[in-house]
Amino acid sequence: MRIHEYQAREIIRRYNIPTPSADVASIPSEARKIAERLRAPVVVKAQVLVGGRGKAGGVKLAQTPREAEAAAGAILGMEIKGITVEKVMVAEATKIARELYLGVVVDRRARTVAVMGSPEGGVDIEEVARSSPERIVKAHAHPMLGLFDYQARELALAMGLDGRLLRDFTLISRGLYQAFIECDASLAEINPLVVTDDGKLVAVDTKMVLDDNALFRHKDFEALRDPSDEDEAERMGRELGFSYVRLDGSIGCMVNGAGLAMATMDVIELYGGSPANFLDIGGGARSERVAAAFRLLIADPGVKAVLLNIFGGITRCDEVAKGIIAALREVPCALPIVVRLVGTNEAEGRALLAQAGLASTTSMVDAAKMVIEKARD
Numbered sequence: 001m002r003i004h005e006y007q008a009r010e011i012i013r014r015y016n017i018p019t020p021s022a023d024v025a026s027i028p029s030e031a032r033k034i035a036e037r038l039r040a041p042v043v044v045k046a047q048v049l050v051g052g053r054g055k056a057g058g059v060k061l062a063q064t065p066r067e068a069e070a071a072a073g074a075i076l077g078m079e080i081k082g083i084t085v086e087k088v089m090v091a092e093a094t095k096i097a098r099e100l101y102l103g104v105v106v107d108r109r110a111r112t113v114a115v116m117g118s119p120e121g122g123v124d125i126e127e128v129a130r131s132s133p134e135r136i137v138k139a140h141a142h143p144m145l146g147l148f149d150y151q152a153r154e155l156a157l158a159m160g161l162d163g164r165l166l167r168d169f170t171l172i173s174r175g176l177y178q179a180f181i182e183c184d185a186s187l188a189e190i191n192p193l194v195v196t197d198d199g200k201l202v203a204v205d206t207k208m209v210l211d212d213n214a215l216f217r218h219k220d221f222e223a224l225r226d227p228s229d230e231d232e233a234e235r236m237g238r239e240l241g242f243s244y245v246r247l248d249g250s251i252g253c254m255v256n257g258a259g260l261a262m263a264t265m266d267v268i269e270l271y272g273g274s275p276a277n278f279l280d281i282g283g284g285a286r287s288e289r290v291a292a293a294f295r296l297l298i299a300d301p302g303v304k305a306v307l308l309n310i311f312g313g314i315t316r317c318d319e320v321a322k323g324i325i326a327a328l329r330e331v332p333c334a335l336p337i338v339v340r341l342v343g344t345n346e347a348e349g350r351a352l353l354a355q356a357g358l359a360s361t362t363s364m365v366d367a368a369k370m371v372i373e374k375a376r377d
């Protein structure tokens with residue numbers, strides 16, 4: 001889950017990272033009032049969940065409250081990479097001497113967290129990464145002990161910092177690492193981390209991505225969610241209590257059990273098809289859940305055929321078949337459907353499906369081949 005700059009800023013402040021005073025506005029006159037309160041030149045910044053706002057005209061300096069109002073008027077409603085700006089952050093403007101980069105990411109290859117720094121921060125960091133990767137320095141944190149002081153100092157030295165800046169950088173990088181860990185983030189980035197003209201470090205732009213799979217540990221983060229940033233079907237899935245992940249294939253998968261759902265996707269791939277989603281509807285297959293899952297799958301226009309892969313363990317297959325038939329009565333589905341049904345009472349279950357005109361099999365391979373064929377038609 002991506003969060004907005006003004007939200008990420010609140011988080012890193014709790015880790016004693018200096019940030020400019022700021023507040024959020026959704027109409028221009030509010031922006032003016034914030035600028036009046038701050039009693040200083042301000043920067044007005046679009047709050048959208050994409051990078052490159054500066055280059056798109058979404059970051060504007062304003063010397064007076066009137067200018068701040070005008071800047072907010074220009075930025076609010078603007079489209080940046082297809083997203084309409086609905087909020088701006090008005091922050092005390094920082095006098096910039098140098099722009100640095102500081103980022104914390106999961107480094108899968110190293111199986112730990114990497115802290116990265118560059119003396120060439122700012123809007124062209126991607127270009128630096130491409131053309132002069134040696135200008136980006138990296139330290140790997142210890143999985144249990146975290147980022148050591150000496151590592152932070154080495155980063156600072158490699159970035160050309162010394163004296164007070166080196167000490168402050170050490171605190172800021174360790175603070176950002178701590179924020180990353182405690183929030184279960186997958187990315188925490190300050191770009192630019194600014195050296196001000198009076199020799200202080202200030203986090204001028206903060207970005208954080210939180211790990212969706214850890215959100216259950218942070219009930220308070222739910223309030224940070226921007227509904228416009230979430231896939232509609234994934235939101236529905238989450239609210240229904242399904243594990244649902246949208247993919248870009250053509251075969252909608254509805255499976256009971258996460259392991260079986262993974263295997264189903266693998267088998268579809270193996271025979272040349274492509275799954276449109278991962279969906280675990282959980283144990284059993286009561287008609288309400290099947291119906292809800294159908295609604296989810298049908299909402300994806302990429303789905304050309306549906307595969308139900310059900311293993312009837314505790315739930316009897318005839319009950320499952322009745323559930324599927326009832327669900328289809330409730331949610332008419334014009335797409336071809338293939339059911340693979342095995343387990344207790346499977347013969348009875350399949351007979352019921354056949355009466356209702358639904359193709360079924362007990363073989364996962366056959367089911368995959370059948371559904372791939374139907375998705376092609």
Ligand code: GDP
Pocket residue numbers: 042043045050051052053054055059092093094095096099122123191192204205
């Ligand atoms: P991004 O383009 O989405 O990454 O937005 P940033 O907040 O990083 O702003 C882009 C650029 O605008 C920065 O790299 C700075 O050069 C400039 N900028 C942002 N805030 C300030 C500020 O307070 N003062 C000055 N002088 N420049 C700023």
Ligand code: MN
Pocket residue numbers: 122123191192205
């Ligand atoms: Mn930035």
